[in-house]
Amino acid sequence: xxxxxxxxxxxxYTLKDDAGEVLDRSVPEEPLAYLHxxxxxxxxxEKQLDGKNIGDALTVTxxxxxxxxxxxxxxxxxxxxxxxxGIKDVKPGLRLQAQTPEGSRAVIVSKVLGDMVTLxxxxxxxxKSLHFDVRIEDVRAATEEELSxxxxxxxxxxxxx
Ligand code: ZN
Numbered sequence: 001x002x003x004x005x006x007x008x009x010x011x012x013y014t015l016k017d018d019a020g021e022v023l024d025r026s027v028p029e030e031p032l033a034y035l036h037x038x039x040x041x042x043x044x045x046e047k048q049l050d051g052k053n054i055g056d057a058l059t060v061t062x063x064x065x066x067x068x069x070x071x072x073x074x075x076x077x078x079x080x081x082x083x084x085x086g087i088k089d090v091k092p093g094l095r096l097q098a099q100t101p102e103g104s105r106a107v108i109v110s111k112v113l114g115d116m117v118t119l120x121x122x123x124x125x126x127x128k129s130l131h132f133d134v135r136i137e138d139v140r141a142a143t144e145e146e147l148s149x150x151x152x153x154x155x156x157x158x159x160x161x
Pocket of ligand 1 (some may be wrong): 151
C-alpha cells in the first residue's frame with residue numbers, strides 16, 4: 001500500500017543539519033507513526049513521502065519554508081529583566097511561555113545583556129535546511145476514530161487526551 005492521505009505511516013528517521021550534525025532521530029524500537037495528509041509532520045517531508053511504499057528509503061533535503069518556517073526577526077524582542085520577575089536563573093537556553101496579545105507563546109532566552117533579556121519566539125529549527133534519512137516501515141489505513149481526531153492512536157487503540 002502506498003502512502004496517501006488518510007493513511008497511518010510508520011517511519012524511522014534521522015534529521016541532520018547542514019553540518020551533518022544529528023538534530024533528532026527516531027528510537028529504533030519506537031518508529032514515528034503519523035496520520036498522512038493532516039499536517040501532523042512538516043509539509044516538506046509529508047510531500048516527499050506521498051506515493052512512496054513500505055520499505056522505501058529516502059534521503060531528502062527540506063528548505064526552511066517547507067520545514068519549520070523562515071527565521072522571523074519580528075518574533076525576537078528584548079525586555080527588561082524585571083518583566084521576568086519571579087523567574088530564577090534567567091540565562092540563554094531557558095524556555096518560557098510568553099503572554100502576547102495572540103495568546104501564550106513558547107520562547108527561548110537567546111541573550112542576556114546587562115538588564116536586558118532577549119526572547120526568541122522562533123521554532124529552534126526555523127530558518128534551517130533539514131536533511132532527513134527516512135525509511136518507511138509500515139503504511140495502513142487510518143481508523144474512523146483516528147480520522148475524526150486527526151491523529152494516530154496506539155496499536156491497541158488506546159490513547160490519552
Ligand atoms: Zn485521539
